[in-house]
Amino acid sequence: MRLVEEFEAGLEAPICITWELTYACNLACVHCLSSSGRRDPRELTTAEAKGVIEELERMQVFYVNVGGGEPTVRKDFWELLDHAAAHRVGVKFSTNGSRIDAAAAARLAASDYVDVQVSIDGATAAVNDAVRGPGSFDTALGALERLAAAGFEKPKVSVVVTRQNAGQLDDFKAIADRYGAQLRITRLRPSGRGADVWDELHPTAAQQRSLYMWLLEHGEAVLTGDSFFHLSAYGEALPGLNLCGAGRVVCLIDPVGDVYACPFAIHEEFRAGNVREPRGFEGVWRDSELFAELRRPQSGGACGSCGHYDACRGGCMAAKFFTGLPLDGPDPECALGHGAGLLAARGAEATIPAPAVDHSRVRPAAGPARGRPAPVKPSPGRPARAGGAAAARPPAKVCDEDPLAEFLAAGGAARSAAEA
Amino acid sequence: MDPETGLEGRWRLHPQVALRPERFGALAYHFGTRRLSFLKSPRLAAAVRGLEAAPDPTAACRAAGIGEGELPSYRRALATLAETGMIVPARGAFLSDSENNSPRQVAA
Amino acid sequence: MGSAPDGPTGPVAEDEDEAAAEQDLLVEDVSIDGMCGVY
Numbered sequence: 001m002r003l004v005e006e007f008e009a010g011l012e013a014p015i016c017i018t019w020e021l022t023y024a025c026n027l028a029c030v031h032c033l034s035s036s037g038r039r040d041p042r043e044l045t046t047a048e049a050k051g052v053i054e055e056l057e058r059m060q061v062f063y064v065n066v067g068g069g070e071p072t073v074r075k076d077f078w079e080l081l082d083h084a085a086a087h088r089v090g091v092k093f094s095t096n097g098s099r100i101d102a103a104a105a106a107r108l109a110a111s112d113y114v115d116v117q118v119s120i121d122g123a124t125a126a127v128n129d130a131v132r133g134p135g136s137f138d139t140a141l142g143a144l145e146r147l148a149a150a151g152f153e154k155p156k157v158s159v160v161v162t163r164q165n166a167g168q169l170d171d172f173k174a175i176a177d178r179y180g181a182q183l184r185i186t187r188l189r190p191s192g193r194g195a196d197v198w199d200e201l202h203p204t205a206a207q208q209r210s211l212y213m214w215l216l217e218h219g220e221a222v223l224t225g226d227s228f229f230h231l232s233a234y235g236e237a238l239p240g241l242n243l244c245g246a247g248r249v250v251c252l253i254d255p256v257g258d259v260y261a262c263p264f265a266i267h268e269e270f271r272a273g274n275v276r277e278p279r280g281f282e283g284v285w286r287d288s289e290l291f292a293e294l295r296r297p298q299s300g301g302a303c304g305s306c307g308h309y310d311a312c313r314g315g316c317m318a319a320k321f322f323t324g325l326p327l328d329g330p331d332p333e334c335a336l337g338h339g340a341g342l343l344a345a346r347g348a349e350a351t352i353p354a355p356a357v358d359h360s361r362v363r364p365a366a367g368p369a370r371g372r373p374a375p376v377k378p379s380p381g382r383p384a385r386a387g388g389a390a391a392a393r394p395p396a397k398v399c400d401e402d403p404l405a406e407f408l409a410a411g412g413a414a415r416s417a418a419e420a
Numbered sequence: 421m422d423p424e425t426g427l428e429g430r431w432r433l434h435p436q437v438a439l440r441p442e443r444f445g446a447l448a449y450h451f452g453t454r455r456l457s458f459l460k461s462p463r464l465a466a467a468v469r470g471l472e473a474a475p476d477p478t479a480a481c482r483a484a485g486i487g488e489g490e491l492p493s494y495r496r497a498l499a500t501l502a503e504t505g506m507i508v509p510a511r512g513a514f515l516s517d518s519e520n521n522s523p524r525q526v527a528a
Numbered sequence: 529m530g531s532a533p534d535g536p537t538g539p540v541a542e543d544e545d546e547a548a549a550e551q552d553l554l555v556e557d558v559s560i561d562g563m564c565g566v567y
């Protein structure tokens with residue numbers, strides 16, 4: 001069996017998982033895949049999180065991709081990093097940089113098993129801050145500077161490719177080079193708040209083509225989060241393993257312990273279970289109906305007869321789902337245009353699924369519906385604050401500040417007491 | 421590394437490598453290099469696990485049930501793992517060789 | 529870098545190709561970057 005086929009059938013344990021530690025975030029990026037902003041009162045406690053780490057160790061999950069929200073706003077962030085290292089689970093975490101001060105940078109430089117990724121979505125403050133908020137570009141570069149000064153080796157600079165930044169790829173590479181970092185560019189999906197801005201932000205077909213050519217040329221040095229396999233239909237396959245690993249090689253654990261097939265698919269349709277169940281994460285990974293279904297051989301549906309199916313595998317499940325396209329058909333950004341054709345042919349009344357949870361602090365009054373004219377430019381929300389200070393205005397809910405404020409949830413007080 | 425002469429003496433899994441059994445063989449992940457390898461044979465995985473206890477990689481292969489005719493392929497596979505740092509020569513002063521009952525010093 | 533052997537496989541040649549593939553690909557380096565884990 002080929003490697004791809006073995007992976008598609010599912011593994012004994014994930015190779016890695018995405019773990020969103022909190023829905024709290026000091027930024028309000030317009031395209032946030034997890035609709036983050038406010039902490040959820042039901043978020044895993046420190047003890048529960050450590051339990052998950054120990055379970056991952058038993059299963060031999062090799063590493064976790066930690067994010068959120070902004071994971072560093074959790075008060076136990078460093079404690080959890082240390083716990084993972086002590087339990088042979090590698091950590092790669094993503095941050096907007098707001099809490100990477102000199103001390104944090106030094107601490108990271110002294111650690112062997114932590115990889116750090118700083119997010120930017122523009123090679124200039126103008127392009128970046130339009131998506132991530134005023135000051136966020138400077139915050140990110142400041143973090144990269146401090147990491148470099150502390151001798152942290154090879155952080156990553158991670159970019160979501162948009163219509164507005166697709167022409168800046170060389171500039172992103174230059175920024176990464178400047179800070180001794182590796183560049184990572186990933187695909188924008190219509191997930192979370194991304195659904196609201198996808199029409200305006202996702203790259204044009206022409207930009208996709210250019211992106212593909214650029215990746216062919218720079219692919220060895222640039223990471224892609226394995227997110228551009230749908231572009232393989234343009235020609236030769238891109239470096240990396242071109243397949244969707246959701247529920248087979250990877251999955252997501254969200255801040256309240258829900259297990260989803262992937263971080264772009266936070267919806268009941270793709271929820272496999274919760275780590276708080278008696279069977280735990282391992283039981284969910286091994287026995288959930290959803291994952292069993294994803295591990296069955298896929299025919300490709302309408303794409304199966306396309307000559308490029310072998311390379312593109314029908315594209316991204318989440319991209320199809322959150323644009324209201326059928327899962328057994330083309331990706332909305334299908335290189336051959338089949339997805340765009342379907343979207344255009346579909347009526348304006350098509351239903352777009354909403355994400356399962358929304359922790360945004362600022363929302364547009366009404367999101368755009370597909371097929372209707374896009375609204376005025378998206379709001380970037382509250383400005384980022386360098387140095388990671390907490391919210392300037394009083395929090396609407398206690399959970400904005402206190403990770404253990406679970407009194408709103410049933411049994412939360414008991415959990416908090418047990419944790420103390 | 422020449423598969424014919426490179427794999428002498430006792431070898432072992434690099435201490436920073438996690439070897440996880442899978443239906444098709446095993447996955448090996450190196451925490452230092454972040455490298456991930458796909459071992460496409462349960463017997464290869466068994467040979468790797470048995471490296472440290474065996475006097476040399478060829479003996480480990482035989483112990484894992486690999487026949488004479490298949491040895492070249494498996495030695496090549498082990499050579500690849502050695503090239504990528506997943507397996508390393510076992511350091512150590514003296515090892516009591518259970519087959520020969522004689523101490524053997526293995527070069528670092 | 530992980531890659532699948534490509535090229536046409538006819539019914540007659542398939543067994544031989546697979547045997548050869550078995551021999552040469554007992555170990556394969558896998559390159560994944562989180563598999564769409566955005567982080």
